[in-house]
Amino acid sequence: MGTGDNVPLLFPPLPSPLLQIAVLYLYFLWKSILRLIYSSKARQSLLPFLAKIELNNNGQNKLSVLADTYNHYRRQYLQHSRLIFRVTTSVLYFTIAVLLLNFLDREGHFKNLRVRDFHGEFYYPVDGDITRLKNSLIGGQKPWLPPVFEHDYKIVNNPKHRCNTNNTNLVYLVQSYAENEQSRQIIRHTWGHELRYSGIKLFFFVGVSESDIHAQKQIEKEYITFQDIVQGNFKDTDRSMKFAMTLKWASRNCKSASAFVIADDSTYLSTKNILAQIKDVNPSSHVAFTTQFRKDQPYWSGHVYKNIAPVRKRYLERYVNIEEYQYDEYPPLVYPVSLMSRTTLLDFYYGSYFTAYLLVPEAWMALIAYKLNMKPQHDERFIQYYPNNPDDLKNALSISGINYQGIYELWKKELDRRKFK
Structure with a gap:
């Protein structure tokens, strides 16, 4: 005897879509902050060395080495920023797509694609005149x-x-x-x-x-x-x-x-x-x-x-x-x-x-x-x-x-x- 307690769904319902979006954004915002802190600390760690450099015969070579190190961390920072932006954007598009599919499913649009004509092909158990x-x-x-x-x-x-x-x-x-x-x-x-x-x-x-x-x-x-x-x-x-x-x-x-x-x-x-x-x-x-x-x-x-x-x-x-x-x-x-x-x-x-x-x-x-x-x-x-x-x-x-x-x-x-x- 069917009671409808376990009805199969085309897409599982999302209980709190806005909450899920907020959690995802908070997570990636935290990741971005960590990346920025990491890159910022890397740049700040170079400043004391630059301040202590004495411009002597070898000073130009030391400045060049430190500048290369600084540029290396800067490139990493930019790469991480681009990666975070791409991942965040992908997650946003994916979340919007899932929400849209769930909305269409809740509104019955997918089910309308599978309905049959009552007057032309009706069958309901037990079949026929009972x-x-x-x-x-x-x-x-x-x-x-x-x-x-x-x-x-x-x-x-x-x-x-x-x-x-x-x-x-x-x-x-x-x-x-x-x-x-x-x-x-x-x-x-x-x-x-x-x-x-x-x-x-x-x-x-x-x-x-x-x-x-x-x-x-x-x-x-x-x-x-x-x-x-x-x-x-x-x-x-x-x-x-x-x-x-x-x-x-x-x-x-x-x-x-x-x-x-x-x-x-x-x-x-x-x-x-x-x-x-x-x-x-x-x-x-x-x-x-x-x-x-x-x-x-x-x-x-x-x-x-x-x-x-x-x-x-x-x-x-x-x-x-x-x-x-x-x-x-x-x-x-x-x-x-x-x-x-x-x-x-x-x-x-x-x-x-x-x-x-x-x-x-x-x-x-x-x-x-x-x-x-x-x-x-x-x-x-x-x-x-x-x-x-x-x-x-x-x-x-x-x-x-x-x-x-x-x-x-x-x-x-x-x-x-x-x-x-």
């Missing part, structure tokens, strides 16, 4: 090809009893970071409040924070208090592993649910509008609903992006190395919120076994769907910005890319709008 392989796993049969991704992580905090109930119809699967305690608390008390509607469950999916001991203690506390934390034993920064765990956990523990929403903790979800999307009951009703959203039928919707190129700049979050994915674009992406039926959730889960792991979860999700010939439905009501137009808030299914304060503000606006409706 529907039959997926169906064999669903049917409990052994597939004729081994999986390329094993869900071999462990779930250390698992509130599975809360979802495996007969009255669960809609499940919010929110991928969070361990340190985002405030976002989770705001969501619990705003759009994710389970008591507002029956038949709805909310769960947060996190990894293990190795650098923040306080965050891990807070996760343990939240798990005991709210029983809504699902935690895996992998790094908290591995978003694709969270997505894999989300698929596995929901598929196995939420069997009565008809609809699932996969989102992150920077998202505001309108439960009222989502229920109106998947049920044929008065949206303002606070009672259990009878859904017309068939869980045994495929359904997948969200904000669809097409013709999206992989990020080749190593310093960006969604960087993908050319060795991991060598094509010039992804299949249609749904990001960052997906609404799907249970059938579609199962397809993603079992299809993930036969789709090579990729560190960018929305791209991995798109590859699984592409290999299963699943096509998402685009819906503009999955909004990617903070709405200024009241109609956008009124009709939105989700609003993404906001912090916990923005979530609370949107929640207050929706409550105010209902009061004066």
Whole structure:
């Protein structure tokens, strides 16, 4: 299972280029000073002898010998100066060349020379349509090809009893970071409040924070208090592993649910509008609903992006190395919120076994769907910005890319709008 920890690089990154240049210049400056001191001392050592010379019959010969010695040291000084200048200049040019190559590599220009056409020569393991392989796993049969991704992580905090109930119809699967305690608390008390509607469950999916001991203690506390934390034993920064765990956990523990929403903790979800999307009951009703959203039928919707190129700049979050994915674009992406039926959730889960792991979860999700010939439905009501137009808030299914304060503000606006409706 690839985690991207040891990604081969065309050129090793230089951690501190300016520092390296400074060290090189200080070194050669010190060498130059030593050479100058050496040459200066050599010339100064001649002066006492010249001062003590008595102009006698042999004085002219002595002056000639000392002058030759002086000229010898002077020539050495000039040779050393030229050598130091050449070496320093060569090192400067070499350093500039290495920095330029690293910059071009970091910006992805070398990788662009090796990309392949997605529409003309696509191959991604396992090759071809993986529907039959997926169906064999669903049917409990052994597939004729081994999986390329094993869900071999462990779930250390698992509130599975809360979802495996007969009255669960809609499940919010929110991928969070361990340190985002405030976002989770705001969501619990705003759009994710389970008591507002029956038949709805909310769960947060996190990894293990190795650098923040306080965050891990807070996760343990939240798990005991709210029983809504699902935690895996992998790094908290591995978003694709969270997505894999989300698929596995929901598929196995939420069997009565008809609809699932996969989102992150920077998202505001309108439960009222989502229920109106998947049920044929008065949206303002606070009672259990009878859904017309068939869980045994495929359904997948969200904000669809097409013709999206992989990020080749190593310093960006969604960087993908050319060795991991060598094509010039992804299949249609749904990001960052997906609404799907249970059938579609199962397809993603079992299809993930036969789709090579990729560190960018929305791209991995798109590859699984592409290999299963699943096509998402685009819906503009999955909004990617903070709405200024009241109609956008009124009709939105989700609003993404906001912090916990923005979530609370949107929640207050929706409550105010209902009061004066």
